[in-house]
Amino acid sequence: MDLYTYYRSTSSYRVRIALALKGLDYQALPVNLIAAPGGEHRQPAYLAINPQGRVPALRTDDGELLIQSPAIIEYLEERYPQVPLLPEDLAARAHVRGVAAVIGCDVHPLHNVSVLNRLRQSGHDEPQVMEWISHWISQGLTTVEQLIGDSGFCFGEWPCVADVYLIPQLYAAERFNVSLEAYPRICRVSELAAEHPAFIQAHPSNQPDTP
Amino acid sequence: MDLYTYYRSTSSYRVRIALALKGLDYQALPVNLIAAPGGEHRQPAYLAINPQGRVPALRTDDGELLIQSPAIIEYLEERYPQVPLLPEDLAARAHVRGVAAVIGCDVHPLHNVSVLNRLRQSGHDEPQVMEWISHWISQGLTTVEQLIGDSGFCFGEWPCVADVYLIPQLYAAERFNVSLEAYPRICRVSELAAEHPAFIQAHPSNQPDTP
Numbered sequence: 001m002d003l004y005t006y007y008r009s010t011s012s013y014r015v016r017i018a019l020a021l022k023g024l025d026y027q028a029l030p031v032n033l034i035a036a037p038g039g040e041h042r043q044p045a046y047l048a049i050n051p052q053g054r055v056p057a058l059r060t061d062d063g064e065l066l067i068q069s070p071a072i073i074e075y076l077e078e079r080y081p082q083v084p085l086l087p088e089d090l091a092a093r094a095h096v097r098g099v100a101a102v103i104g105c106d107v108h109p110l111h112n113v114s115v116l117n118r119l120r121q122s123g124h125d126e127p128q129v130m131e132w133i134s135h136w137i138s139q140g141l142t143t144v145e146q147l148i149g150d151s152g153f154c155f156g157e158w159p160c161v162a163d164v165y166l167i168p169q170l171y172a173a174e175r176f177n178v179s180l181e182a183y184p185r186i187c188r189v190s191e192l193a194a195e196h197p198a199f200i201q202a203h204p205s206n207q208p209d210t211p
Numbered sequence: 212m213d214l215y216t217y218y219r220s221t222s223s224y225r226v227r228i229a230l231a232l233k234g235l236d237y238q239a240l241p242v243n244l245i246a247a248p249g250g251e252h253r254q255p256a257y258l259a260i261n262p263q264g265r266v267p268a269l270r271t272d273d274g275e276l277l278i279q280s281p282a283i284i285e286y287l288e289e290r291y292p293q294v295p296l297l298p299e300d301l302a303a304r305a306h307v308r309g310v311a312a313v314i315g316c317d318v319h320p321l322h323n324v325s326v327l328n329r330l331r332q333s334g335h336d337e338p339q340v341m342e343w344i345s346h347w348i349s350q351g352l353t354t355v356e357q358l359i360g361d362s363g364f365c366f367g368e369w370p371c372v373a374d375v376y377l378i379p380q381l382y383a384a385e386r387f388n389v390s391l392e393a394y395p396r397i398c399r400v401s402e403l404a405a406e407h408p409a410f411i412q413a414h415p416s417n418q419p420d421t422p
Binding site: 051052054060062064066067068069070071072074075078079090091093094095096097098100101102104105106108109110112115118122123124128132135143146147 | 346
């Protein structure tokens with residue numbers, strides 16, 4: 001498989017974690033989102049691969065080009081079920097996916113770089129942008145803290161799709177100086193992931209395009 | 212099943228469509244998002260049900276409370292597979308979920324009422340807010356137009372999860388005066404849905420809490 005990825009992209013980071021947890025080999029094809037002019041993702045060469053011009057995108061071993069991290073992660077779960085990232089019970093699966101959706105729909109989209117740039121263009125100064133980011137991350141993590149369990153990863157002994165979403169979100173929180181002090185359960189998951197080989201392998205600091 | 216819903220909520224509308232397409236009975240429990248003070252979703256009674264204070268939430272027939280429309284829709288698909296809303300082929304499923312994610316992650320979160328109110332609080336006037344909405348909806352629909360098929364619903368003869376997300380997004384586009392002229396495929400899907408009993412049943416104008 002080929003993964004179009006950027007080391008610091010939150011949604012690429014999710015897919016890298018899922019691949020690593022499942023022990024799947026892939027070739028990383030870095031797309032530099034900040035290379036002049038306007039990023040490699042906006043150049044014709046990448047738009048021919050993914051017309052949306054976003055990362056990640058996954059070329060499967062059947063040659064299919066898949067976009068959007070939620071769709072890619074569900075694909076990996078269905079195609080490579082040997083290391084499951086969702087529980088078997090249907091309601092339990094919905095609880096895991098609920099946490100993923102809080103992060104994937106209610107938090108991350110609001111501090112995507114294109115959104116922040118739009119805020120800047122419409123007159124927000126940097127303190128206002130940082131307040132915007134902090135507001136949405138804090139609100140989302142407050143919800144997640146209430147939804148996850150009291151021991152282990154988000155929902156127990158093994159990492160699941162909720163962890164796949166949460167850990168990259170915490171990387172973003174740290175980058176934007178959002179304190180995690182109010183979230184002891186989340187801090188516990190963060191500490192476990194920091195020691196876990198798959199999360200280490202997928203981390204932005206360990207990618208071929210890490211500066 | 213009990214569905215906590217608001218007639219005009221885009222994400223509640225998605226779940227209503229999925230329930231209707233699958234022919235599932237449910238009790239609608241309206242949560243008035245604009246009732247004083249600050250909406251019923253922020254009152255203790257509703258926060259005791261869903262601490263995130265958002266709609267939709269689904270109480271399953273096993274008594275489980277599920278939140279977040281993406282998680283609820285996947286649950287319904289797994290629990291009631293008789294009328295499938297995802298194709299069988301794994302890559303095809305990923306393509307359908309990719310369209311859902313473009314709408315559910317890259318468009319709708321950016322014009323959620325809480326986001327618009329935050330923009331207003333930080334000094335955006337109404338023309339700026341409308342420009343913000345229009346920008347993200349247009350960008351998302353431009354992507355969707357390239358991803359969906361040339362006949363029938365988004366991906367063929369039968370409605371699928373992509374249609375479940377698209378039709379409520381078009382309702383929002385209309386509400387915010389975003390033109391659909393540039394999207395002939397999307398307009399075709401919209402016309403088909405307008406004649407389809409499940410989409411009619413789920414429409415905001417046909418709910419128990421419709422004013």
